Structure formats: C-alpha cells, structure tokens
Amino acid sequence: MAGMVAGSCWPVAVWWWAALAGLVVLSAGLRNRGALQSLALAGCMAVAGALLMSLEQQRKERFFGCSERPFRAVIVSSPVEKARTVAVDAVTISSQWPVRCYIYNKEEGRRFGIDQTLLVGQRPEAPRGAAPAHCLLRTGQWRRVATSQSQLPLLLRSRLWFLQWRQLLLQRYRALGAANDAQAVVAAMTLGDRSRLSARLRSAYAGTGAAHVLALSGLHLGMVCSLLLLVVRGRRWRPLAQGVLVVAIWAFAFLVALPASVVRAATMLSVYALLSMGRRRGLSVNVLAFTAMVMLVASPLSLFDVGFQLSFAAVFAILALMPLWDSWVSAQWLQGHRLAGWLWSLVTISVSAQVGTAPLVAYYFGQFPVCFLLTNLVAVPAVWLLLHGALLMLLLPVAAPAVLALAHGLNAFMLWLAAQPWASIGGLHPTALQVALAYVAIAAVVAALMRLQRQG
Numbered sequence: 001m002a003g004m005v006a007g008s009c010w011p012v013a014v015w016w017w018a019a020l021a022g023l024v025v026l027s028a029g030l031r032n033r034g035a036l037q038s039l040a041l042a043g044c045m046a047v048a049g050a051l052l053m054s055l056e057q058q059r060k061e062r063f064f065g066c067s068e069r070p071f072r073a074v075i076v077s078s079p080v081e082k083a084r085t086v087a088v089d090a091v092t093i094s095s096q097w098p099v100r101c102y103i104y105n106k107e108e109g110r111r112f113g114i115d116q117t118l119l120v121g122q123r124p125e126a127p128r129g130a131a132p133a134h135c136l137l138r139t140g141q142w143r144r145v146a147t148s149q150s151q152l153p154l155l156l157r158s159r160l161w162f163l164q165w166r167q168l169l170l171q172r173y174r175a176l177g178a179a180n181d182a183q184a185v186v187a188a189m190t191l192g193d194r195s196r197l198s199a200r201l202r203s204a205y206a207g208t209g210a211a212h213v214l215a216l217s218g219l220h221l222g223m224v225c226s227l228l229l230l231v232v233r234g235r236r237w238r239p240l241a242q243g244v245l246v247v248a249i250w251a252f253a254f255l256v257a258l259p260a261s262v263v264r265a266a267t268m269l270s271v272y273a274l275l276s277m278g279r280r281r282g283l284s285v286n287v288l289a290f291t292a293m294v295m296l297v298a299s300p301l302s303l304f305d306v307g308f309q310l311s312f313a314a315v316f317a318i319l320a321l322m323p324l325w326d327s328w329v330s331a332q333w334l335q336g337h338r339l340a341g342w343l344w345s346l347v348t349i350s351v352s353a354q355v356g357t358a359p360l361v362a363y364y365f366g367q368f369p370v371c372f373l374l375t376n377l378v379a380v381p382a383v384w385l386l387l388h389g390a391l392l393m394l395l396l397p398v399a400a401p402a403v404l405a406l407a408h409g410l411n412a413f414m415l416w417l418a419a420q421p422w423a424s425i426g427g428l429h430p431t432a433l434q435v436a437l438a439y440v441a442i443a444a445v446v447a448a449l450m451r452l453q454r455q456g
Contacts, residue, residue, distance in 0.1 A: 085136075
C-alpha cells in the first residue's frame with residue numbers, strides 16, 4: 001500500500017524497474033540472514049505496488065485522454081432521477097472503466113435498462129482515484145447501439161446476467177407492496193439497490209452510525225454464509241460443501257453488483273474455506289492482508305476507494321482488538337450464558353469497528369456518531385430478521401406485510417434517533433496528517449492495554 005501511494009505520485013520510470021530487479025537479487029543473496037531478507041522482500045513489495053499503481057494510472061490516462069474518439073459503455077444500474085438529469089452507471093467495453101452518465105433528456109433517461117449499450121461521442125473527464133468518471137450527456141452526444149453479448153468480456157457478461165436477475169427480484173419486491181421507504185430499505189439491505197432511498201433516510205442512517213447496514217458488507221455476507229452453512233453442513237462431504245459455499249458466496253456478490261466491502265468479505269471467506277479444508281487456522285490478519293493484496297493487484301485504484309478503506313479498517317480493528325476484549329471476560333462464563341455472550345460479542349465488535357473507522361469517517365463525512373452502540377444493538381438484529389424475512393417474503397408473499405412493517409419500524413427508530421441533538425458530533429474536518437496521528441494514538445493506547453494485560 002505504501003508503494004502504491006508512492007506510485008500515484010511519481011510515474012513509471014526506468015529506476016522503478018531497476019530498483020525492483022536490485023531488490024530481488026538482494027533478497028536472494030540474503031537467504032541466510034532472515035531479518036535483512038525480510039526488509040529486502042518488503043522493499044520488493046513496495047516497489048511492485050508502485051509499479052502496479054503507475055501502470056494503472058497510465059492506462060487510465062490513455063483512455064480518458066483521447067477526447068476525439070467515441071467509446072461504448074454498457075449500463076449496469078437502474079436510472080436514478082436527479083434534479084435536472086437522470087443518472088446511470090455504466091462500464092466501458094474496451095477498458096472496463098466505470099462511468100457515471102448524466103442524461104439531460106429525462107424522458108430518454110428513464111427508458112434505460114441494464115445491458116443496454118451507449119455510444120458516447122466524447123471521452124468523460126478522468127476520474128479521481130477509484131471514483132467513476134462523470135459524463136454529462138446532452139442530446140446529440142450519445143445514442144443507443146446494439147451490442148451482441150458475445151462481443152462483451154466474459155466477466156462483464158457474467159455481471160450483467162446476475163444484474164438482470166437482481167432486477168427481476170426487485171420487481172418481485174415492488175409487486176409485493178407499495179413503493180415506500182420500507183421497501184427501499186429491504187432492497188438496499190438484501191440486494192444492494194439503494195437507488196430508491198430518500199436523502200432524509202440516508203442522512204438518518206449515516207448520522208446514527210448505521211450506514212453500514214444499508215451498504216452491503218461483511219455483516220450481510222456473514223449472515224448469508226451462516227444460512228448457507230445450515231444447508232451444506234456435514235463432515236462426510238466437507239470439500240464439496242466448502243466448494244458449494246464458495247460458489248454461492250460469489251454468486252451473491254455478483255448479484256449485489258460487487259461492492260468493495262462484499263468483494264473483501266467474499267475473498268476472505270473463500271480463503272477461509274480453503275484453509276478449513278486443510279485444517280489450517282481460520283480468519284486472521286494474514287488472511288485479511290492476503291485479501292487486500294488480491295484486490296489491489298486486480299484493481300490498484302481500489303486503494304483510494306472510501307468503501308475499501310472503511311471495510312479493511314473495520315475488519316483489521318476487529319481482528320486486532322477482539323483478543324483484548326475477550327481476555328476481560330471468562331470464555332466459560334460466556335458459553336454458559338448464551339444471551340450475555342451474544343450481547344458481549346455484538347458490543348465488542350461494534351466498538352472495535354468504530355475505533356478502526358472513526359478517523360476515516362470524520363475525514364470523509366465530517367461527523368462522529370455518538371450513539372453507534374445503541375444503533376447497532378437495534379440495527380444488527382433487525383438486519384438479521386430482514387435478511388431471513390426477505391427470503392421468506394419471496395417464497396411466501398403472505399409474509400410481506402410483516403417484513404415491511406419491521407423495516408418501517410427500523411426506519412422510524414433511526415429517524416427519531418437522528419433527530420436527537422446528542423446523536424452525533426458534526427463539523428469535524430481533520431486533515432490527512434491528523435487522521436494518521438489519530439491512528440498512531442489508537443495503536444499506542446491498544447499496545448499499552450495489551451502490555452498491562454500481559455503484566456496483570
């Protein structure tokens with residue numbers, strides 16, 4: 001990651017390649033000196049990261065720098081109506097870049113659907129970091145064109161196939177009840193579709209520290225995984241069951257449009273499934289680091305994505321802090337008191353994730369939710385019920401009123417909580433240096449607590 005940050009500042013040059021070759025040779029020559037070889041290998045990783053980032057930025061500049069050439073893009077989202085435009089997300093066919101198109105002709109924009117192809121007559125502006133490029137399209141600057149599925153890359157075809165299934169499920173949701181905030185929340189929590197969420201509701205969830213329940217993450221995938229385990233559990237066919245579990249996890253990830261947090265969780269669970277077949281240790285910081293490496297090699301610009309940063313910061317904090325919290329309470333007592341053990345786990349995981357993400361939340365969103373613990377005590381069980389209730393609702397439509405009533409109650413609670421003056425602290429605008437110093441301070445406090453624990 002440090003190398004990638006350096007590579008984003010300095011372009012690829014001959015000396016990057018020379019440094020990588022020199023460090024590889026040095027690492028091979030230091031095989032009898034473990035500490036020095038480790039430093040050389042770390043240097044190799046940093047230089048490799050810098051090269052990856054520099055090459056990715058060059059590829060981006062080559063695509064977005066050719067304003068005179070048209071490009072084709074496939075729509076991958078439903079149209080969302082704005083004040084003056086209709087917005088749709090698309091992916092360019094040639095370079096697989098995300099582009100957000102704003103159509104000034106609202107009547108035309110409302111007719112867009114997933115897998116339709118646009119031919120745009122001008123390149124959009126280059127995106128900053130991992131954000132999609134913004135392309136403002138007036139009449140005459142674009143037109144629909146026919147594109148055969150066989151002309152699309154395999155990954156994009158697979159993504160479109162799952163997105164079409166998601167559209168069918170969303171239509172089924174809408175057929176089961178009136179379109180309102182309750183239905184919008186169910187669609188966001190189960191299928192990752194947030195296009196119908198009102199700005200008021202988004203603000204309420206963000207201000208109370210519950211934005212993670214609207215944005216699909218490891219929490220949701222973990223619940224889906226636990227549900228699948230009930231189906232595939234069995235020692236006799238363990239390798240087959242783990243294989244089915246991994247396929248189902250990635251199918252769900254594609255179904256919800258592959259957000260960074262879900263890709264992170266799916267990769268971690270896949271690695272965990274492979275390790276469990278070899279009876280290796282389960283989830284750890286090493287698995288998290290390997291997951292980050294895989295995602296950054298596949299998409300280097302993900303490093304600057306807010307969702308990527310928040311997701312990994314939260315999970316790293318949970319893995320680092322949970323052993324400390326668990327040492328404060330006897331494991332035997334928790335096993336003997338199931339409800340108290342569940343509450344303890346929920347509280348410690350919520351606190352750990354909040355500690356890990358608080359500086360980043362303040363930096364990007366300018367606020368800190370004070371009532372996050374109360375929010376999670378209500379929201380997490382509600383999400384568990386809504387995920388299972390949504391499945392039941394699709395199988396038995398008669399259950400739809402009860403599921404939507406639960407979602408309506410959760411929305412009402414979040415709106416009430418967000419209206420309280422003590423719910424969050426706003427007006428926070430830390431600099432990048434202050435965020436880094438905040439993490440140093442957090443690490444120092446955690447290290448001191450762990451040292452006191454060992455001494456005690």
